[in-house]
Amino acid sequence: MSNANDNNGQLNTQSDSSKEKPWGGRFTEPTDAFVEQFTASVEFDQRLYFHDIQGSIAHATMLAKVGVLTEEEKTQIIQGLKEVQAEIESGKFQWSVKLEDVHMNVEAALTEKIGITGKKLHTGRSRNDQVATDIRLYLRDEIDVIASEITRLQDGMARLAKREAATIMPGFTHLQTAQPVTFGHHILAWNEMLQRDYERLMDCRKRVNIMPLGAAALAGTTYPIDRSITAELLGFDRPSENSLDSVSDRDFAIEFCSFASLVMIHLSRASEELILWASAQFDFIDLPDRFCTGSSIMPQKKNPDVPELVRGKSGRVTGHMISLLMLMKSQPLAYNEDNQEDKEPLFDV
Template sequence: MSDKQADIKPWGGRFSEPTDQFVERFTASVGFDQRLYHHDINGSLAHAQMLASVGVLTDDEYRQISEGLEAIRGEIERGEFNWSVSLEDVHMNIEARLTDRIGITGKKLHTGRSRNDQVATDIRLYLRDEIDSIAGELTRLQQGLCDLAEREADTIMPGFTHLQTAQPVTFGHHLLAWNAMLERDYERLMDCRKRVNRCPLGAAALAGTTYPINRELTAQLLGFDGPTENSLDSVSDRDFAIEFTACASIVMTHLSRFSEELVLWTSAQFNFINLPDRFCTGSSIMPQKKNPDVPE
C-alpha cells in the first residue's frame, strides 16, 4: 500500500508509515460487515439530517451528502461497489466513496460521531430488523400450526412419556403445545427488542461530542425508542446482542424438538405421518427408504 493510500485512513494523521498489508488483512472486517451497508447508510442519512437541523451542515451540504449516500446504496445493490480491505470496514468504505463522489463535503458527515457509536448503531439497526423478520416467521408458523390444530382437533393419538405410550391426546392438542412454545419465543424476542431499540449515536468515541447535536432527533429519525443514557456504556457493551443469541438459541432448541418428533413419527415404528416426497430424500442402495432429511 502506498503512503497516499495510508493518508485516506481517517485515523492516519499521526502515523509516518502505512499499515503493514498483513495487519490490514488481519484487522479488516469489511469481508463480513459489508452486510450492514443498508443500516450504515440509513444511520448516516439520519445523522446528516440531524447535523443540518442544528446548523452544522448547510442545506446544500446535506443535499449533497444524502444524494451521494443514496447513489452509493444503488452501487452496492447493483454489485458495482468496490470494497477495499485497506479501508478496513463497511463504514470507512462508504465514507471514502462518498468523498470520492462529492468531494470534501463528504468528510463533514463524520462530524460529531465516531466509528464506535456508528458501529453500535448499525448492529442495533441490523438486529432490530432480524428480530422483526424472525418474529414474522414465528407468527407465520404459529398460524399454520393453529390452522392444522383446528382441523385435527378430534384426531386421537397416543401421548408419550419416556417414549412409552402414556395417555391418549389429540393431534391438535400436540400441535398447540408447539404453538405455546413458539409464543414464548416470540415474547422473548419482543422483550429483547426493547433493549436493542435504543440509539447510541452521539456517544461518539466514548464521552460524547462538543458539537450541538440532537440525539433525540437522530433516535426518532431511525425509529428508536430513544437515545441510550450513558456514553461509555453505549459504545462498550453488546449485551443486547448476547441476549438476542440466547433468545435465538431457545427458538432453535424448540425447532429441533419439533423436527425430532417429525423424524420419529415418519418412522416405520410410529408411522403417524407421511411427509410429502418433495421434503424427503431416498437411498442409493435401499430403494424402499424415504428419509426425512429436512427435519433431520
C-alpha cells in the same frame, strides 16, 4: 429495502496508497499488509451497508438542523450516499480491505463523489457509536422478519390443530405410551413454545431499539448535536444514556442469540418428534416427498432431511451464543476491537 449478500460487489485486497486512513495522523509507517488483512472486517460487515447509509442520512439531517452543516451540504451528502447505495446494490461497488470496514468504504466513496464535504459527515460521531447503531438497526429489521415468520408458523399450527382436534394419538412420558391425547392437542403444545419465543423476541426488541449514536468514541462530542432528532428519524424509542456503555454494549446481541437458541431448541424438539413419527417403528405420519430425500443404494428409503437439519442447526446457533458470551466476558470499558468478532456469529444466527 434491499439486502446485500456477504460478497456484494468486488473486494479489493491490494494496498491502495492513494487513499490515506482517516486515523493515520500520528503514524510514521504504513500498516503491515498482514495486519491490514487480519484486522479488516469489510468482508463480512459490508452487509450492514444499507443500515450504515440510513444512519448517515439521519445523522447528516440532524447536523443540518442544529447548524453544523448547511442545507446545501446536507443535500450533497444525502444525494451522494444514495448514489453509493445504488452502486453497492448494482454490484459495481469496489470494496477495499485497506479501508477496513463498511463505514470507511462508504465514507471514502462519498468523499470521492462530492469532495471535502463528504468528510463533514463524520462530525460528532465515531466508528464506535456508528457500528453499534448499524448493528441495532440491522437486528431490529431481522427481528421484525423473524417475528412475522413465527406468527406464520403459529397460524399454520393452529389450523392443523383445529383440523386434527379429534384425531386420537398416544401421549408419552419417558417416550413410553402414557395416556391418550389428540394430535391437535399435541400440535398446540408446540404452539405454546413458539408463543413464549415470540414474547421473548418482542421483549428483546425493546432493548435493541435504543440508539447509541452520539456517544462518539466513548465520551460524547463537543458539537451541539441533538440525539433526540436522530433517534426519531431512525425510529429508535430513545437515545442511550451512558456513552461508555453505549459503544461497548453487546447485551442486545447476546439476548437475541439467547432467544434464537431457545426457539431452535423448540424447533429441534418438534423435529425430533417428526423424525420419530415418520419412522417405520412409529408410522404416525407420512412426510411429503418434496421435503425428503432418498438413498442412492436403498431405493425404499425416504429420509427426513429437513427436520434432521433443523435439529442439527440448533447446536450451531447455541454455539454462537456461547461465543458471544465469551467474547464479552473480560472486556474493560469502553470499546475494544474484540467487538469486531460479534458480527459473524450474529449474522449466522
